[in-house]
Amino acid sequence: MTQYIIDTKNIAAHADAPLGGKAANLFRLQTNGIEVPEFICVSAQAFTQSTAQAETQIKQLLDSCDYSSLSSLTQVSKAIKSLILSCELSPELTAQLEQSLSSLNSWDRFSVRSSAVNEDGTQSSFAGQLGTWLNVSRDQIIDKIKACWASAYEPGVLTYMHKRKDIQHDSNPVAVVIQRMIDAESAGVMFQADPQNGIDKLAIAAGYGLGEGIVGDKVESDLYLYHKPTKEWQLNINTKHRKIIYHPETGTQEAAVEVHQQEQPVLTESQRHELLQASDNIARIYDTYQDIEWAFDQNGQLYILQSRPITTIPFGEERIFDNCNIVESYPGVISPMTFSIVRLDYYHCMRGALLALGIPTSVIDSRDEVLRNLVGYINGRAYYNIGNWYRVFLTFPYAQKRLIQYFEQMVGTDGSFSESLNDTPLTPTERLQSAIMFPVRFLYHSLRHNKLIKNYFSVTHKIQKDFEAIDLAATSADELIGALHDFVQRFTRAMSAPLTNDFYAMLFMAVTREAFAATKIPDSENLLNRLLANQAIESTKPVESINQLINIVRHNDNLKSYLQTVQKQPDLNQPEQLTQALHQQGFSQFASLLKTHIDRYGHRSPKELIMEAKTFRESPFLLLNILLQSASQETPEPIRQEDAEQALNHHLKHTRHSRLLKWLLKKTRQSIAHREATRLDRGLHFSFFRTLLHHIGERLVSDNVIAESDDIYYLTVSELNDFRQGCGVTDDLKSIVAMRKQQTQQWLQKTQEGKVYTRGCVYANTIPDIRLNLQSDLSSLQGVGCSDGLIHSTARIIKDPSQDTDIKGKIMVSETTDPGWVFLMTLSAGLISERGSLLSHTAIIGRELGIPTIVGVKNATQYIADGSEISMNGKTGEIHLQASKKVA
Structure with missing residues (x-):
């Protein structure tokens, strides 16, 4: 006997029954503990069996349809629906249905919804196109089942399927969901990711009454955007005049919203968070973003009415590209040559750093693809592929979440970590090796910190000597390209030592901040900033x-x-x-x-x-x-450092563990000093690369390989070496240069995004991070105070430090800075940067120069008007605006 009616009692025995997308999702939600109104499903087998008597006529009508003619579509639709509505249900189906309904005596009203086999799928949604009937009485159910079947042949559905071409009518039978009707106080839809506003945002549309009004755009609704990385809400509250409610005769009717509710938010704060929790629970069930319909009943109980994939978001891995920290060194559009060196730099130095810290070689090798893609090149700009950085920290045997938190503080980024990134777990042997070797190597390098950096300078000094020994004027292009390839490989491998030091700087800075805060020393954050200043670091x-x-x-x-x-x-x-x-x-x-x-x-x-x-x-x-x-x-x-030292010694008289605190401070200062010294040396060796490229460019112009010497920057290190070795895919470098010059001009017209979100192939599916709407009435901004001082002066927005800029005595406001801006910094009265952290070069140099400095001020260059009067407090990170502006 065919089982036509599927419910929670028999779904396990009939899991392969054709239930359609909607019903299958409801069973899946229910099985995983999601609060779903009780329901039964009439399987699609009932549709196939009941309409078999009209199958030949339906096919003939579909074959005769002119899909370019609305009149033809309407006539064919009407004829097919008439055939289906006149079909008789088999005695077997009728008996099963009556038996199921008799067990549902507690249900007064029902919703009857179509659930086509291809509906609510990952590739096709049929959203809103098939039939749904609300507040259906018991004696209307059979008619509404037929009406659901007939809705599969509405003109809109016929057009949708004709254009899709990959779905045939005979492969899309219709199941029907019969569900207890929820008398909703409020209802709406929730998108777990918003492809229009960025997949880092969750969007909720909410209105009063039944959800039919919201999904059908029949009533006014509120829009709530939740920015997942920052956990911030943006509320767009509208005036709501209408709602859809129950009517005993027609099923639903339009009614007026009570006056006192019209201007109020539909959702309370607790209801918003309840929906967020429901979204998190549903996210654990599916591997794709979901479009979720929900309702709160009159008692405030939340129900999930249905869930289906968002079909407009592409498949594949979700990647987040963040320009935090890296934008200090590589601001704006950079050339392909620069990026090719950057990519090699991060790859080799990260491999070396992980080896130095005791991570097993097998673990590192299995993540080679991750290490080769620590940075991305989006619209000509350099970004961290932030997910791959998280994957690096997941190779560590201890305190992974804490290290990730410290990393985020160090580079100045919002949290974007997801458990799904832990996609390559360590084997038991690798876990044991890491658990033993990591603490041993960590302690070893901690005790030999200065030796680590001394060895680095020994290696790079040898590279410098080898470079200075080259007679650039007398060396051929072949030899110069070989030298460039050799120096880049040697230097980027040597950079593992500075990256290892950066790990210590990150760790010691975070732990020292926590230790200072735990001592209850008054104004401990500011005291620490003062103690970190005036260290005679190389950058100054x-x-x-x-x-x-x-x-x-x-x-x-x-x-x-x-x-x-x-x-x-x-x-x-x-x-x-x-x-x-x-x-x-x-x-x-x-x-x-x-x-x-x-x-x-x-x-x-x-x-x-x-x-x-x-x-x-x-x-x-x-x-x-x-x-x-x-x-x-x-x-x-200069800052009077002795005052800070005296203040520290005074407070430590009354503090336990003073020796530990002083040791942590010493290690933090040491690692920061090494960080700045190696950064200065890095700039020196990059200047060697630049000199070699200049001479290579001149040689290739002489050989008629490129038109101008600066064209060399539109190529990559590997392309030059392939050209030299005879293993490139083309020898026409002029054409490559011409194409990339054109592409660069296009990139220059685009605004740099702080974050870029993608899913699937990056360049095919880039979804820009559209930030929350900026307010126009802000009177203050908040960032991270790094260097003490109260300043009131004129703000100057600086985009390019190379321009002749009147910055003397003014407050410099920028998206980011790099250490090369130090000369401009010396002229300014204060520094404000959109990016950065306490360990960024801007913060370090600001402290050293005694210039009030605030970093991490989101959208500062949009909110602060060039030429406006502002006040800043480098101690607290507060900025007060006299005049502000809103992003257009």
Whole structure:
């Protein structure tokens, strides 16, 4: 005997019955503990058996239909529906139905919904196209079952299936869900991801009364957007005049919303969180984002009415690209050459760092794809592939969640971690090896921290000597490309030591902050910031050098006048020619110091890690602009570190574990100092790459391989080596350059997103992060205070530090900064950055220079108007606006 009626009692025995998407999802939800109104399902076998008598006529009508004609569609639809409505139910089906309904005496009213086999699937939804009837009485059920079957042949459904072409009518029989009717106080739909506003957002539409009004756009509704990374709500509350409610004769009717409810939010705060919890529970059941219909009854009980996949979001892995931290070093659009070096850099240094920390080789090898893709290249910008960074931390045997939290604090990102990222679990042997080796290696390098960095400088000094030994003018393109490939490989492998140090910096900074907070020392956060300042770190040595030059210019009006006029002579925009001209004009002391500075620190310039950017070595006029602007402003007085030390010693008299606290502070200072020293050295070696590329470009122009020497930056390191070795897929580098130049112009027209979300193939399915609407009435902003000081001044929005910018005595506001901005920082009265953390270079240098600094101020360049008066508190991270603006 065929079982036509499926319910919770017999679903296990008939799991393969054709129930349709809607019914199958309801059973799945119910089985997993989701609160679903009680229901039974008339399987699609009943549809097939009952309509078999009209099958031939239905096929003939479909074959005769002109799908381009509404009149034809309407006539065919009407004829087929008439045939189905006149079909008789078999005695067997009728008996099963009556038996099931007799057991449902407690149900007064029903909802009767179609559930086609291909409905609510991952590829096709048929959303709202098949029939649903609400508040159906017991004696109407058989008629409404037939009506559901007939709805499969509505004109809209016929058109949908004709255009899809992959779904045939005979393969899409209709099951029917008969469900207890919920008398809803409020109802709506919930999208677990919003493809229009970004898949990092959950969207809820809510209205009063039955959900039919919301899904059918018949009533006004509120929209609630939940930003998952920040856990922030955006409420769009509308005036609601109408709702759909029960009517004893027609089933439903439109009614007026009570006056006192019209302007009120439909959902309370607790109901919003209840829906979030339901979404989380449903997310554990499905591996695709869901479109969920829900209702709160008159008693406030939440019911899930149905759930179906969101078909407009592509399949595949979800990836999150975040420019936190990396944007400090690689702001804006960067060339393919720069990105190819960046990618190699992160790959080799991460492999080395994991080995140094005792992670088994087998674990590292199994995650080679992860390590090769720690960074992404989206619209010409560099991003962290943040999920792959989380996967790296999941290889550690201890405190994975805590380390991820510390990492997020270090780079300044919102939490995006998901348990689904733990997709390559360690074997028992690997877990044992990690559990033993990680603490051993961690302690080893902690005790030999200085030795680790000393070895790094020994290796990189050898690379520097090898570079300086090359006769660039006499070396062929073949040899130069070979040298570039060799130096990039050697240096990026050496960078594992600085990355290992960064791990210690991250850990010690976080633990020290927690330890300071635990001591109950008054204003412990600010005290720690003061203690971390004035360490004579390497990043400030170029500042000390440049201050010597500034003091000479400040006290020599003749030199100042000459420097203002010399920039009108382009032929002097080379270090050798410029210093020679200064000697000839009688400014020998200044010329000697300038040459020394450029020789030692000429690579330390804005965008110093970007291959195509000009440094002070390539364009000393950039440095002269800084000197002239700085000469008219006194340098800030250094922070009195002894005051901070005295304050610490005073408080530690009354604090337990003072030795531990001082040791943590020492290790934090040590790791930060090493971080800045190695960053300066990194800039130096990247300048070697830049020099090699310049000479390679000139050789390839001479060989007619590329048109201009700067075209070299539109290629990659591997493409150059493939061209050299004869294993490239093309030898036409000019065409590659031309295509990429055109692409770069397109990228430059696009606004940089802080985060980019994708699902599936990245370049095919990029979904931009559309941030929550900015408010226009903000009077204050909040960030992370890094360097103490109260400032009230004019704000200057800085996009490009290389431009001639009037920043003297003003508050510099930027999306990000890199260490090369330090010269501009010295001119400003205060620093505000959208990105960054307490360990970012902006924060470190701001502390060292004694400049009030706030980082991590979201959308600061949108909220703060250029030229407006603002106040900032570098201690608390508060910013007060005199004038603000809203993003268009």
